[in-house]
Amino acid sequence: MKIAVIAANGKAGRLIVEEAVNRGLDVTAITRGENKSAATKSISKDILALTKDDLKDFDVVIDCFGAWKPEELSNHTKTSQHLCDLLSGTETRLLIVGGAGSLFTNKEHTAQLLGAPDFPDGFKPLAQAQANELFALRKRKDVKWTFLSPAADFQPKGERTGKYILAGEEFTLNSKGESIISYADYAIAMVDEAVSGSHIRQRISVVRE
Secondary structure, three states: OEEEEEOOOOHHHHHHHHHHHHOOOEEEEEEOOOOOOOOOEEEEOOHHHOOHHHHOOOOEEEEOOOOOOHHHOOHHHHHHHHHHHHHOOOOOEEEEEOOOOOOEOOOOOOOEHHHOOOOOHHHHHHHHHHHHHHHHHHOOOOOEEEEEEOOOEEEOOOOOOOOEEEEOOEOOOOOOOOOEEEHHHHHHHHHHHHHHOOOOOEEEEEEEO
């Protein structure tokens, strides 16, 4: 299996690359500058400069792109739609590192976590940007995409437990009443999905056991 990881130098990207490499998968890092991940193969290119030819040989493309500045938040949708255009009509699957804010908090799927009274104001713009990204993805029937949302407390330096609960569209708590997951455990879930391809054109979510 050939996997491309976009934004492989980022915190999530590096751990996803490491997880995939440790499983013996054929991994190519795609970065804007020098590759600093564990991948031995790399492409140095901005995500919006990627072409169909760049991605044609991969079975899975994992998009770890992230933007936090207000003026750059719309790039979440812009970049993933660009990737969708490149992969349209192909068998290559597109997996996207999503956010927790768009998870639904009711069974009717009319309320999202980002609209909860206690949702931090500082994270709302990013959460909304990623919710918009997911909304746009849902319209794509020509691409085999999967959007993987982490738990609300997404910890860059959290421990790798090797265990997680796979959930769906709704905000899910573990047995301790927590919504938490480390980047390392999230990477396990992402690579598991890359290998299995079990959730085509679906949003799924993960939380630590």
